[in-house]
Amino acid sequence: MVKLTLSFVMLGLGLATVASAAPVDDAEPVPVGGWDYQNPYKNAGTLGDANLNARLAKVDSEEGLRDAIYDWAPAVFGPMFKSELGLCKEKSERCDHDDFCELNTPDCRKINPGEETDQMMEFFKGSYLTIFTHGKCDHNSETKEWCSQLGLCSKYYVKDDGKCKNLDLTQESDDVGKIMNHLESSKGDAYAVQYDVPVGGYTWADHNKPKKN
Numbered sequence: 001m002v003k004l005t006l007s008f009v010m011l012g013l014g015l016a017t018v019a020s021a022a023p024v025d026d027a028e029p030v031p032v033g034g035w036d037y038q039n040p041y042k043n044a045g046t047l048g049d050a051n052l053n054a055r056l057a058k059v060d061s062e063e064g065l066r067d068a069i070y071d072w073a074p075a076v077f078g079p080m081f082k083s084e085l086g087l088c089k090e091k092s093e094r095c096d097h098d099d100f101c102e103l104n105t106p107d108c109r110k111i112n113p114g115e116e117t118d119q120m121m122e123f124f125k126g127s128y129l130t131i132f133t134h135g136k137c138d139h140n141s142e143t144k145e146w147c148s149q150l151g152l153c154s155k156y157y158v159k160d161d162g163k164c165k166n167l168d169l170t171q172e173s174d175d176v177g178k179i180m181n182h183l184e185s186s187k188g189d190a191y192a193v194q195y196d197v198p199v200g201g202y203t204w205a206d207h208n209k210p211k212k213n
Helices: 005-009 015-020 050-056 062-083 115-132 174-181
Strands: 085-088 100-102 108-110 134-136 152-154
Touching: 050 062, 062 085, 062 115, 115 134, 115 174
Parallel strands: none
Antiparallel strands: 085 100, 085 108, 134 152
16 A cells, blocks of 8 residues: 555656646657657566556556556545545645644645545556656756757657666655656656657647646
8 A cells, every 4th residue: 555655755746747748749759769669667676566556567658658547546546535645725724734734733634535535546647657758867968959958868768777777766766756747748647757759759639637726
């Protein structure tokens, strides 16, 4: 089971940014490297569990990665929305976090069923998908065409784990925090990250992004 602290450390960091950002260009880029490329992340680290790892082991495309995460997330986060994870009341001075909070703490309310629950679930799914489609790199004059100013790259665009290295997938990771701190809205299931090079690597069907209350 994913630890509750995941919500506070990782996902809470990017919610406000995602809700207010503008879409990016959805043109499909030409990848750097071969077209045949297996999913680079075979282990979800502390961000996931054995069930997610089993799904990742079968992934052979971006679409397969999306389906694996979208199938896995509801069983993990659905129960948390009902009994563990809530949202801070608007303008609260007692809630410790800007958005997500632990139920039974001051000014932490339950996530409303229906549209609000759906929006939160989409945000969790999109956030995981964003992390698992990114890697880290050294930004310089030779890599600037595919390595962003933040030192991040698209694993499925670069298709070279030596150039676009795997992120540290632990809950306290600076890599994960960097992505969640710089999320942007995107016309796709994953989120774009500020300064992504190239933009437009997220071309799946549109999904509604969560809105702050």
